[in-house]
Amino acid sequence: MRYRPARAALAIWNASHARSPSDRRYAGYLGVMVAIAFVAPAVRALWGAVSQPHVLHALVAPEAPLVGGLCVAGLWVFALLFGGLRGPALRPPLLTYTFARSELSRISAFGGSVVRAGAALTATTAMVGAALGTLLGVARGVTLLDLFAVASLGACIGACVGVIATLAWLTGQAVPRVARASSAALAILTGITIAFPSLTPFTPWGWVAALWREAALSAGELSVGASWLVPLTLLCALALVLMSIAPRLFARLDTQVLESQAARWAASAVHAYGMDFNAALSTYRGSPWAGRRVRAVRAGPRGRRGVALARTFLIRDVLGAARTPGRLTAGAVGVAGASVAVTLASSATEPGVGFGVLSALAAVLAFGALGPFTDGVRHAAAVAADLPIYGVGDAHLLALHTVFPVLAVLMIAVIAASTSAFLLGAPPLAAVLGSAIVGMCAVLARVSNALKGPLPLRLLAPIPTPEGDLSGAVRFVWSIDGVVLVALVGATAPLAMIAPAWCIAACSLLAAVCAARWRGRRTDAG
Structure with missing residues (x-):
């Protein structure tokens, strides 16, 4: 029952912004033509580049699992920080103002946008995981059935990574101070695991590295009870535990943060639509706050004019x-x-x-x-x-x-x-x-x-x-x-x-x- 006011408001909004059938047909035609003319050749060229023998050899190298785990940790750190700029709970400015200042719960008002953003991110990470699993299978020269198994394992790992990244993204929007502290702690802990590799199996990115290592060694010949099952179970359990705290994160969404992010995103979209990408990025440029009392413009330079002027501008x-x-x-x-x-x-x-x-x-x-x-x-x-x-x-x-x-x-x-x-x-x-x-x-x-x-x-x-x-x-x-x-x-x-x-x-x-x-x-x- 509590979702009906939000659905009614969204229905009115979508009806007022509905496209004509001809516009939808043209958009579909344009999407198909772009996919045929640009996307398919780009994907083919990219696959040809990453399926080179030296690339496949690098994927099964002993250092590759650790690098993959560190990339996953970097994704989570970035998600925590990016949520403070543009979070997943985002709607147009008018809808954001209406929903944020109404009596609707945050999860009923902004849950749909978070689900869509999280689904897109999770689908992307799952496709990346499936592609990496396929490359590992190709590097080992396995059969088609084993190739499907290792690709499915990679997709599952990527989906778990995407779910955790989505929750980190929402955390950055709901509690930005906690997210900044968590990102710093995560970065420090990642550096510690690089210095002390024995601690890696006890970290989530270490579980990803262990799964990468198992996939590279077994290349699809996976059996129940193998050493890949424990890290995969831990990774899935972590994703489920983090999903259970999502309602609390929704409740912590601040009205001013929602409105400011919606306004910034709308302004950035207008500039990007006009292909003024510099102006689009400038909307997210932070305001100066540190060292405001330190004078940048000082008295005239002393010494040789050329060197002194360069030093002045450098300062x-x-x-x-x-x-x-x-x-x-x-x-x-x-x-x-x-x-x-x-x-x-x-x-x-x-x-x-x-x-x-x-x-x-x-x-x-x-x-x-x-x-x-x-x-x-x-x-x-x-x-x-x-x-x-x-x-x-x-x-x-x-x-x-x-x-x-x-x-x-x-x-x-x-x-x-x-x-x-x-x-x-x-x-x-x-x-x-x-x-x-x-x-x-x-x-x-x-x-x-x-x-x-x-x-x-x-x-x-x-x-x-x-x-x-x-x-x-x-x-x-x-x-x-x-x-x-x-x-x-x-x-x-x-x-x-x-x-x-x-x-x-x-x-x-x-x-x-x-x-x-x-x-x-x-x-x-x-």
């Missing part, structure tokens, strides 16, 4: 980034993780598609993680589109604001790459060179992205083809060209010591795009 950029310590820490961790991934790709004895994809993803991660370091670059690019107001030229101002991100990226990349190369026994020169190239090109891509300006009017013209109008695809590529170019550089970075021509060509293309945007900055702004 300003450092203090500006440090006023959002969480964002700065996440960015530093992202750059370090990208350097570790580039080190793994550079340590391969034979270059392959899989390592190129890994390095490309690492470059995209570095590009995204550089946001806290390049706030000054964005400001300099905005000012450079107008007349100089700081007493220095446009190029000089932009160069002054690039000192901080360049120094930070080089320091983090060199330390992370050299340390990971030492632990992996890989050549340090290739790892450091590849990480430095990826980091510097990520900074250059950030500069190019800041100089992009508004969408050119010529891209709004239709592009008729036998397959349909491609103007939307062109505008989408224009909106994410920084990600595409930096991914191209990342894919060629492991070849810097083997075939440097490819890496030089990719870097030159990125530099040419950045230079062209610099030359047309005032024209685009006007």
Whole structure:
């Protein structure tokens, strides 16, 4: 009975936002065409990349289960933190305001959205688990029946991981302070298990690692009572126990948090629909709070003007980034993780598609993680589109604001790459060179992205083809060209010591795009 008011309100809302039958048919047609033209070839290419012999060998390596368990722990940490920004209990702003301030219980008002978000996340993790199980079976060359068994085991493990991640996601939205403390404790405990591997079997990510190890060894020849049954039972029991506390988490959902998250998500969706992804992400940028009493703008510089001015701008950029310590820490961790991934790709004895994809993803991660370091670059690019107001030229101002991100990226990349190369026994020169190239090109891509300006009017013209109008695809590529170019550089970075021509060509293309945007900055702004 208590669900009927919520269902009636949702029915009225859905009826007012219903699409016409022709719109639904067109959306279905568009989805089928996109799946045939883009999704299917992408899945086929990805499967061809991950089914390479060196990738299959890496999946059955002794270190692979531990890495998989650590990735699961990282997913849970991310879910705890992400819930404070955008939780699963999310509806449109008007519905959120109406439901949150009514007498309806939280679970009846927002339970449907949580179930849908959790189902999507759980289905994704289950598909990833099934794919990994299938790859492990292919690596061992098992029969079709055994391949189905190990894929089903991987799907079950992935579903449990997804359920736990969903509850962690809801925890981050319901009790953000507890979630932040829990994420820190989980990260510390994960580091302890890395230092003391004997403690791993007593942790949930250790159970995932144990199941990975069993699947890699048995490859589908699973029998009841085998050593895989205990960790799987513990993982399922943990998921069920966490599901039992979901009603308490629903009751702790705060009205202001629900309304603010709904408003932010709606504003971000509007910007994303207009393909202004920078503005969409800026809606989730945290407000500065640390070190507000420390002056970033001080008296005139002393000493040689060039060095003193660079030092002044460096201090300003450092203090500006440090006023959002969480964002700065996440960015530093992202750059370090990208350097570790580039080190793994550079340590391969034979270059392959899989390592190129890994390095490309690492470059995209570095590009995204550089946001806290390049706030000054964005400001300099905005000012450079107008007349100089700081007493220095446009190029000089932009160069002054690039000192901080360049120094930070080089320091983090060199330390992370050299340390990971030492632990992996890989050549340090290739790892450091590849990480430095990826980091510097990520900074250059950030500069190019800041100089992009508004969408050119010529891209709004239709592009008729036998397959349909491609103007939307062109505008989408224009909106994410920084990600595409930096991914191209990342894919060629492991070849810097083997075939440097490819890496030089990719870097030159990125530099040419950045230079062209610099030359047309005032024209685009006007």
